[in-house]
Amino acid sequence: MATVSVGAVRPDDTGQADEGRAQLDLLQELLWAYGPCGQEDAVREICRRELAPHVDELWVDPAGNVVGLLRGAKSHDGDRAPVTRVMAHMDELSMLVKRIFPDGSLHLTHLGTMYPGNFGLGPVAVLGDRETLRAVLTLGSEHTTSESPRIFATKPDQGGKALDWSDVYVFTGCTPEQLREAGVHPGTRVCVEAGKRSLVTFGDYVGSYFLDDRAAIVVLLETARLLCDRRPAGDVYFVFTTNEEVGGVGGSYASRVLPGDRTLGVEVGPTEEEYGTSVAGGPIVVYSDAECVYDKAIADRLMQIGADLGTEPQAAVVGAFEADPSHAKANGLTAQAGLLCLPTLSTHGYEVIARQAIPDVTAILTEFLRH
Template identity: 70%
Template structure:
């Protein structure tokens, strides 16, 4: 696992629909590993590694998404306060109150995601209703705002307006070590971007072509409906899409952050193809990685959106075991390498007519 690359990606802001900073890193890192590379009309980075002569309909798309959970300016108060709506499924408590980066069209500003003073009474209704000894409501986006310290004219000069993206500020995006684990916001999906880049790099280094053409796709706007992945599924050759994602590690799924890569058999959007999932499980076991099968709820991916929309015939999902998904996420330091190894083996041996053995 290239830790420096992971940290660079974690520091890069990439809200849905504005993944430019992450895209530039992907383009730089992917270039030497593929035969062709381009950015499609949805903003996805696509790299083609040609196979050993298989037909187009056997091509495989492997995706990792570039976007991150973030915020969108819903309205601007007369005093320069920014009011928000989320881009993706999370709540203010997932990020915590603190510094944010406001991505103005002409300048990036620092603001503070704020609730207000705890030293208030019921007269401050918005704050009071979030207190356990008050209204006891969960903290939501109607309760918080971004303090900018700037007036409306200054915000306008920076290019801040309704629809401007806001991200967690860089000071909160630095990797921390927790024994054999690494923690940070936005392992979803930056850790999997690293895994996919490493898989492409390994295939090129080995000098052995995959059986089928492979499209490495770094997608846009996954967190708001799998938009870039769906576009790639519709426009690129092939009938199989394999998504790389973080995977929840909870008792209900019998998954653990200390275990091997998670192979999904279904999620909230679709049932993944059994032969694909079986093949991934077989590969993980062959490599000694202790893969974890899972039937996931409250979960979606580029692959499940594409299959549920009828854009692909076959879909699979391989997940990196992650503690506190959509929060401050924790992964094992060896997990990225494990996912990359499984992807490489899958691509080197996957045939269009492959079937599961379970």
């Protein structure tokens, strides 16, 4: 199994380096776990294991969300503090078998907003009901002419068409009978294979597919650990949600059924000139996205905490972006909503964050919930 390097350790920062190494090790474990929309079982088990020591109650709700309750310091006195639901999603961008060809190849559609070029051609894991198969997402040979129109249209010196799901297929090397025995059928999930999901460290940055939203999961788990000893003011529900990439389903359900009027999300945040954000900058506080306008008082408070902590937070209004709290607010399932993001290069692709992003976002979230 691959190892994760976190760089040299100076004699005066051994404790901090050990903490950073533990966070990256956990992040790597989460990245290797398959979590397609609606089938987040492997990620769910890691979240349950890591959250259990730091909350007062833990359960899995009917939507498949992992929910941990940490009771606040003021939960039982007359000056009851607000209840907060804080969320990160467990699911990842993935693919779905649409049909099986007579030669055992698979035609796919997408689960979440992405194109084949987001992850490239190469190995995939086909999550059959009885067996997980390794296969290859492929287009076909570049050495073809107009007699192969599906391939020809995508060649840069010919049609130059961007790859779409109708252009690619999965070569399984199996017969349809073997696929049936493995439990592969229309509706079977297909994920980028674990061999392409190793965390890469370079300079002050780390990169991998699916930092969305595994890096945010690490933030929530670390926040729960820190708040366990110094209780937050009010009750906090840590919610690890399902099916965010296909409409914020789990987060909307949790916002509807759990106590409280406030939903806060932790996500990756796009770093583009359009939004005035940078992957080298501090945590991103979102004031508006494609689904809702977030509550100004919450966003302003997050910005102030970030500034007080010296993290140089970035305020942003983003488009073509949705998250659990914005889905919940847009559908009237929460009265108040906020969103705190890790600055991320190439969201929904090969994603890159600064090493400092996880501790900085954790610090802001922890301080917000404490007070």
